[in-house]
Amino acid sequence: xxxxxxxxxxxxxxxxxxxxxxxxxxxxxxxxxxxxxxxxxxxxxxxxxxxxxxxxxxxxxxxxxxxxxxxxxxxxxxxxxxxxxxxxxxxxxxxxxxxxxxxxxxxxxxxxxxxxxxxxxxxxxxxxxxxxxxxxxxxxxxxxxxxxxxxxxxxxxxxxxxxxxxxxxxxxxxxxxxxxxxxxxxxxxxxxxxxxxxxxxxxxxxxxxxxxxxxxxxxxxxxxxxxxxxxxxxxxxxxxxxxxxxxxxxxxxxxxxxxxxxxxxxxxxxxxxxxxxxxxxxxxxxxxxxxxxxxxxxxxxxxxxxxxxxxxxxxxxxxxx
Numbered sequence: 001x002x003x004x005x006x007x008x009x010x011x012x013x014x015x016x017x018x019x020x021x022x023x024x025x026x027x028x029x030x031x032x033x034x035x036x037x038x039x040x041x042x043x044x045x046x047x048x049x050x051x052x053x054x055x056x057x058x059x060x061x062x063x064x065x066x067x068x069x070x071x072x073x074x075x076x077x078x079x080x081x082x083x084x085x086x087x088x089x090x091x092x093x094x095x096x097x098x099x100x101x102x103x104x105x106x107x108x109x110x111x112x113x114x115x116x117x118x119x120x121x122x123x124x125x126x127x128x129x130x131x132x133x134x135x136x137x138x139x140x141x142x143x144x145x146x147x148x149x150x151x152x153x154x155x156x157x158x159x160x161x162x163x164x165x166x167x168x169x170x171x172x173x174x175x176x177x178x179x180x181x182x183x184x185x186x187x188x189x190x191x192x193x194x195x196x197x198x199x200x201x202x203x204x205x206x207x208x209x210x211x212x213x214x215x216x217x218x219x220x221x222x223x224x225x226x227x228x229x230x231x232x233x234x235x236x237x238x239x240x241x242x243x244x245x246x247x248x249x250x251x252x253x254x255x256x257x258x259x260x261x262x263x264x265x266x267x268x269x270x271x272x273x274x275x276x277x278x279x280x281x282x283x284x285x286x287x288x289x290x291x292x293x294x295x296x297x298x299x300x301x302x303x304x305x306x307x308x309x310x311x312x313x314x315x316x317x318x319x320x321x
Contacts, residue, residue, distance in 0.1 A: 100258035158208030210237035238263030
Protein backbone atom coordinates (compact mmCIF):
# COMPACT_ATOMS: atom_id res chain seq x y z
CA UNK A 1 0.00 0.00 0.00
CA UNK A 2 1.22 3.50 -0.89
CA UNK A 3 1.93 5.65 2.17
CA UNK A 4 1.01 9.31 1.68
CA UNK A 5 2.32 11.84 4.17
CA UNK A 6 0.16 14.91 4.74
CA UNK A 7 0.64 18.03 6.91
CA UNK A 8 -0.58 17.94 10.50
CA UNK A 9 -3.24 20.56 9.77
CA UNK A 10 -4.98 18.55 7.01
CA UNK A 11 -8.74 18.53 7.68
CA UNK A 12 -11.15 15.62 7.14
CA UNK A 13 -12.70 17.21 4.06
CA UNK A 14 -9.24 17.52 2.48
CA UNK A 15 -8.31 13.96 3.41
CA UNK A 16 -11.48 12.81 1.65
CA UNK A 17 -9.98 14.00 -1.64
CA UNK A 18 -7.16 11.45 -1.39
CA UNK A 19 -7.58 7.86 -2.67
CA UNK A 20 -9.10 5.47 -0.17
CA UNK A 21 -6.63 2.82 -1.30
CA UNK A 22 -3.68 4.84 0.05
CA UNK A 23 -2.43 4.71 3.62
CA UNK A 24 -2.57 8.27 4.96
CA UNK A 25 0.16 9.26 7.39
CA UNK A 26 -0.54 12.52 9.22
CA UNK A 27 2.92 13.93 9.84
CA UNK A 28 3.55 15.59 13.20
CA UNK A 29 4.38 19.26 13.31
CA UNK A 30 7.71 18.47 15.01
CA UNK A 31 8.72 14.82 14.36
CA UNK A 32 11.04 13.15 16.85
CA UNK A 33 11.81 9.96 14.90
CA UNK A 34 12.02 8.86 11.23
CA UNK A 35 8.77 8.39 9.27
CA UNK A 36 8.48 6.07 6.26
CA UNK A 37 6.32 7.40 3.42
CA UNK A 38 6.29 7.08 -0.36
CA UNK A 39 4.50 10.26 -1.36
CA UNK A 40 4.86 13.57 0.53
CA UNK A 41 2.23 16.27 0.17
CA UNK A 42 4.38 19.12 1.41
CA UNK A 43 3.09 21.96 3.61
CA UNK A 44 2.66 25.48 2.29
CA UNK A 45 5.54 27.26 3.99
CA UNK A 46 9.22 26.65 4.77
CA UNK A 47 8.60 27.01 8.51
CA UNK A 48 6.18 24.06 8.32
CA UNK A 49 8.12 21.86 5.92
CA UNK A 50 11.62 22.49 7.30
CA UNK A 51 11.20 20.63 10.62
CA UNK A 52 9.53 17.64 8.89
CA UNK A 53 11.75 16.99 5.86
CA UNK A 54 14.84 15.62 7.72
CA UNK A 55 12.76 12.83 9.30
CA UNK A 56 11.20 11.49 6.11
CA UNK A 57 12.41 8.19 4.71
CA UNK A 58 11.59 6.39 1.45
CA UNK A 59 10.10 9.43 -0.29
CA UNK A 60 9.73 8.95 -4.02
CA UNK A 61 7.49 11.93 -4.84
CA UNK A 62 7.18 15.37 -3.27
CA UNK A 63 3.96 17.09 -4.28
CA UNK A 64 3.77 20.83 -3.66
CA UNK A 65 0.40 22.44 -3.02
CA UNK A 66 1.70 25.62 -4.65
CA UNK A 67 2.70 26.55 -8.18
CA UNK A 68 5.99 28.06 -7.02
CA UNK A 69 8.55 25.61 -5.63
CA UNK A 70 11.67 27.78 -5.37
CA UNK A 71 11.98 27.32 -1.59
CA UNK A 72 10.97 23.64 -1.58
CA UNK A 73 13.74 22.31 -3.82
CA UNK A 74 16.31 22.18 -1.03
CA UNK A 75 14.00 19.96 1.07
CA UNK A 76 13.40 17.31 -1.59
CA UNK A 77 15.12 14.01 -0.67
CA UNK A 78 17.77 12.82 -3.08
CA UNK A 79 16.26 10.78 -5.90
CA UNK A 80 12.68 11.95 -5.30
CA UNK A 81 10.57 13.63 -7.98
CA UNK A 82 9.27 17.13 -7.25
CA UNK A 83 5.89 18.13 -8.71
CA UNK A 84 4.39 21.59 -8.51
CA UNK A 85 0.69 22.44 -8.39
CA UNK A 86 0.55 24.50 -11.53
CA UNK A 87 -3.09 25.19 -12.35
CA UNK A 88 -4.55 25.33 -8.84
CA UNK A 89 -3.93 29.09 -8.60
CA UNK A 90 -5.27 29.99 -12.03
CA UNK A 91 -8.67 31.33 -11.00
CA UNK A 92 -7.76 33.31 -7.89
CA UNK A 93 -4.49 34.78 -9.18
CA UNK A 94 -5.84 35.73 -12.58
CA UNK A 95 -8.85 37.38 -10.94
CA UNK A 96 -6.49 39.35 -8.67
CA UNK A 97 -4.49 40.53 -11.69
CA UNK A 98 -7.60 41.66 -13.57
CA UNK A 99 -8.98 43.37 -10.45
CA UNK A 100 -5.71 45.26 -9.99
CA UNK A 101 -5.74 46.37 -13.62
CA UNK A 102 -9.35 47.55 -13.40
CA UNK A 103 -8.71 49.32 -10.09
CA UNK A 104 -5.98 51.42 -11.67
CA UNK A 105 -7.94 51.98 -14.89
CA UNK A 106 -10.78 53.47 -12.84
CA UNK A 107 -8.42 55.36 -10.48
CA UNK A 108 -9.75 53.50 -7.44
CA UNK A 109 -6.59 54.05 -5.33
CA UNK A 110 -6.87 57.79 -6.00
CA UNK A 111 -10.56 57.89 -5.08
CA UNK A 112 -10.02 55.71 -2.01
CA UNK A 113 -7.47 58.23 -0.73
CA UNK A 114 -10.03 60.97 -1.19
CA UNK A 115 -12.63 58.92 0.67
CA UNK A 116 -10.29 58.55 3.66
CA UNK A 117 -9.78 62.31 3.60
CA UNK A 118 -13.58 62.82 3.46
CA UNK A 119 -13.07 64.88 0.34
CA UNK A 120 -15.61 64.88 -2.48
CA UNK A 121 -13.87 64.89 -5.83
CA UNK A 122 -13.51 68.03 -7.85
CA UNK A 123 -13.19 67.52 -11.58
CA UNK A 124 -10.05 69.63 -11.69
CA UNK A 125 -8.36 67.44 -9.07
CA UNK A 126 -9.16 64.24 -10.97
CA UNK A 127 -7.91 65.76 -14.20
CA UNK A 128 -4.71 66.85 -12.45
CA UNK A 129 -4.23 63.28 -11.22
CA UNK A 130 -4.54 62.01 -14.77
CA UNK A 131 -1.88 64.43 -15.99
CA UNK A 132 0.41 63.62 -13.09
CA UNK A 133 0.38 60.03 -14.36
CA UNK A 134 0.52 60.55 -18.10
CA UNK A 135 1.94 64.05 -18.47
CA UNK A 136 0.99 66.31 -21.35
CA UNK A 137 -1.77 68.87 -21.58
CA UNK A 138 -5.50 68.41 -21.71
CA UNK A 139 -8.27 70.84 -22.46
CA UNK A 140 -10.15 71.94 -19.32
CA UNK A 141 -13.36 70.41 -20.64
CA UNK A 142 -14.21 67.64 -20.30
CA UNK A 143 -11.84 66.65 -17.48
CA UNK A 144 -10.60 63.07 -17.26
CA UNK A 145 -12.07 61.21 -14.27
CA UNK A 146 -11.30 57.57 -15.23
CA UNK A 147 -9.63 55.57 -17.98
CA UNK A 148 -11.00 52.84 -20.23
CA UNK A 149 -9.38 49.42 -20.53
CA UNK A 150 -10.63 48.78 -24.05
CA UNK A 151 -7.96 49.19 -26.70
CA UNK A 152 -5.03 49.04 -24.28
CA UNK A 153 -2.10 46.72 -24.92
CA UNK A 154 -1.35 44.17 -22.18
CA UNK A 155 2.00 42.38 -22.13
CA UNK A 156 1.85 39.11 -20.18
CA UNK A 157 5.36 38.07 -19.13
CA UNK A 158 5.20 34.39 -18.22
CA UNK A 159 2.58 32.86 -20.48
CA UNK A 160 1.87 29.64 -18.60
CA UNK A 161 -1.42 28.44 -17.16
CA UNK A 162 -2.00 31.56 -15.04
CA UNK A 163 -0.91 33.86 -17.86
CA UNK A 164 -3.38 32.29 -20.25
CA UNK A 165 -6.10 32.53 -17.56
CA UNK A 166 -5.37 36.25 -17.21
CA UNK A 167 -5.78 36.71 -20.96
CA UNK A 168 -9.03 34.72 -20.91
CA UNK A 169 -10.47 37.08 -18.28
CA UNK A 170 -9.20 40.21 -20.03
CA UNK A 171 -10.50 39.26 -23.47
CA UNK A 172 -14.06 40.61 -22.95
CA UNK A 173 -12.58 44.07 -22.26
CA UNK A 174 -11.25 44.41 -25.79
CA UNK A 175 -7.54 44.58 -24.99
CA UNK A 176 -4.64 43.72 -27.26
CA UNK A 177 -2.44 41.01 -25.74
CA UNK A 178 1.28 40.43 -26.21
CA UNK A 179 2.78 37.25 -24.72
CA UNK A 180 6.23 36.23 -23.50
CA UNK A 181 7.40 32.83 -22.23
CA UNK A 182 10.69 31.05 -21.62
CA UNK A 183 10.43 29.41 -25.05
CA UNK A 184 8.89 30.98 -28.15
CA UNK A 185 5.93 29.33 -29.82
CA UNK A 186 3.19 30.53 -32.19
CA UNK A 187 1.72 33.73 -30.73
CA UNK A 188 4.22 33.78 -27.85
CA UNK A 189 7.61 35.49 -27.93
CA UNK A 190 10.74 34.36 -26.11
CA UNK A 191 11.91 36.31 -23.08
CA UNK A 192 14.72 37.96 -25.05
CA UNK A 193 12.04 40.01 -26.85
CA UNK A 194 11.09 41.76 -23.57
CA UNK A 195 13.08 44.96 -24.30
CA UNK A 196 11.34 45.30 -27.66
CA UNK A 197 7.80 44.69 -26.39
CA UNK A 198 7.89 46.79 -23.21
CA UNK A 199 7.60 50.15 -25.07
CA UNK A 200 4.42 48.90 -26.77
CA UNK A 201 2.57 47.97 -23.58
CA UNK A 202 0.15 50.04 -21.52
CA UNK A 203 0.05 47.27 -18.90
CA UNK A 204 2.82 44.76 -18.06
CA UNK A 205 1.81 41.68 -16.05
CA UNK A 206 4.58 39.59 -14.47
CA UNK A 207 3.62 36.00 -13.75
CA UNK A 208 6.93 34.19 -14.29
CA UNK A 209 8.33 31.51 -11.95
CA UNK A 210 11.16 32.69 -9.72
CA UNK A 211 14.49 31.40 -11.03
CA UNK A 212 18.02 32.71 -11.40
CA UNK A 213 17.04 33.82 -14.91
CA UNK A 214 14.01 35.80 -13.73
CA UNK A 215 15.65 37.39 -10.69
CA UNK A 216 15.81 41.12 -11.43
CA UNK A 217 14.11 40.61 -14.79
CA UNK A 218 12.46 44.02 -14.45
CA UNK A 219 15.52 46.09 -13.62
CA UNK A 220 16.12 49.81 -14.11
CA UNK A 221 16.88 49.34 -17.80
CA UNK A 222 13.66 47.41 -18.43
CA UNK A 223 11.50 49.76 -16.35
CA UNK A 224 12.92 52.71 -18.29
CA UNK A 225 11.56 51.17 -21.49
CA UNK A 226 7.97 51.29 -20.22
CA UNK A 227 5.60 53.99 -21.43
CA UNK A 228 4.95 57.06 -19.32
CA UNK A 229 2.07 56.12 -17.01
CA UNK A 230 2.20 52.41 -17.88
CA UNK A 231 1.07 49.96 -15.21
CA UNK A 232 3.37 47.24 -13.87
CA UNK A 233 1.51 44.33 -12.23
CA UNK A 234 3.63 41.83 -10.29
CA UNK A 235 1.81 38.61 -9.33
CA UNK A 236 4.99 36.50 -9.59
CA UNK A 237 7.67 36.88 -6.91
CA UNK A 238 9.09 40.04 -5.40
CA UNK A 239 12.71 39.60 -6.59
CA UNK A 240 11.57 39.47 -10.23
CA UNK A 241 11.50 43.28 -9.93
CA UNK A 242 14.44 45.32 -8.70
CA UNK A 243 12.86 47.17 -5.80
CA UNK A 244 15.17 50.18 -5.86
CA UNK A 245 14.51 50.78 -9.55
CA UNK A 246 10.76 50.42 -9.01
CA UNK A 247 10.72 52.85 -6.08
CA UNK A 248 12.64 55.41 -8.14
CA UNK A 249 10.25 55.10 -11.10
CA UNK A 250 7.22 55.44 -8.80
CA UNK A 251 8.63 58.45 -6.97
CA UNK A 252 9.36 60.10 -10.31
CA UNK A 253 5.75 59.30 -11.30
CA UNK A 254 6.89 57.65 -14.52
CA UNK A 255 4.85 54.47 -14.03
CA UNK A 256 2.16 52.96 -11.82
CA UNK A 257 2.33 49.58 -10.12
CA UNK A 258 0.17 46.92 -8.50
CA UNK A 259 2.12 44.47 -6.35
CA UNK A 260 0.99 41.32 -4.59
CA UNK A 261 4.62 40.43 -3.87
CA UNK A 262 7.61 42.48 -2.75
CA UNK A 263 11.33 42.21 -2.16
CA UNK A 264 11.86 42.05 0.77
CA UNK A 265 8.79 40.14 1.91
CA UNK A 266 7.15 40.73 4.30
CA UNK A 267 7.66 44.42 3.65
CA UNK A 268 9.18 45.91 6.81
CA UNK A 269 7.87 49.08 8.50
CA UNK A 270 9.42 52.22 7.09
CA UNK A 271 10.20 50.71 3.70
CA UNK A 272 9.85 53.31 0.90
CA UNK A 273 7.32 51.17 -0.96
CA UNK A 274 4.74 51.86 1.77
CA UNK A 275 4.57 55.52 0.80
CA UNK A 276 5.47 55.31 -2.87
CA UNK A 277 2.99 57.19 -5.09
CA UNK A 278 0.85 55.43 -7.66
CA UNK A 279 1.21 52.05 -5.95
CA UNK A 280 -1.49 49.52 -5.10
CA UNK A 281 -0.11 46.94 -2.66
CA UNK A 282 -1.57 43.69 -1.31
CA UNK A 283 0.31 41.29 1.04
CA UNK A 284 0.76 38.20 -1.18
CA UNK A 285 -2.88 37.18 -1.13
CA UNK A 286 -3.46 36.58 -4.85
CA UNK A 287 -3.96 32.81 -4.69
CA UNK A 288 -5.50 32.43 -1.24
CA UNK A 289 -9.21 32.01 -1.86
CA UNK A 290 -11.42 29.54 0.09
CA UNK A 291 -11.40 27.22 -2.95
CA UNK A 292 -7.62 27.06 -3.28
CA UNK A 293 -6.90 24.29 -0.76
CA UNK A 294 -9.72 21.92 -1.89
CA UNK A 295 -8.52 22.41 -5.47
CA UNK A 296 -4.91 21.72 -4.45
CA UNK A 297 -5.78 18.52 -2.56
CA UNK A 298 -7.98 17.38 -5.43
CA UNK A 299 -4.97 17.67 -7.70
CA UNK A 300 -2.72 15.97 -5.13
CA UNK A 301 -5.19 13.07 -4.89
CA UNK A 302 -5.13 12.68 -8.66
CA UNK A 303 -1.34 12.63 -8.55
CA UNK A 304 -1.40 9.89 -5.90
CA UNK A 305 -3.67 7.82 -8.17
CA UNK A 306 -1.25 8.29 -11.07
CA UNK A 307 1.63 7.20 -8.86
CA UNK A 308 -0.26 4.14 -7.61
CA UNK A 309 -1.11 3.05 -11.14
CA UNK A 310 2.41 3.63 -12.44
CA UNK A 311 1.22 6.36 -14.78
CA UNK A 312 3.13 9.55 -15.59
CA UNK A 313 2.91 12.34 -13.03
CA UNK A 314 1.94 15.85 -14.06
CA UNK A 315 3.91 19.03 -13.37
CA UNK A 316 7.24 17.28 -12.75
CA UNK A 317 9.78 20.03 -12.09
CA UNK A 318 12.70 19.89 -14.48
CA UNK A 319 15.65 22.09 -13.59
CA UNK A 320 14.51 25.25 -11.82
CA UNK A 321 10.86 24.77 -12.84
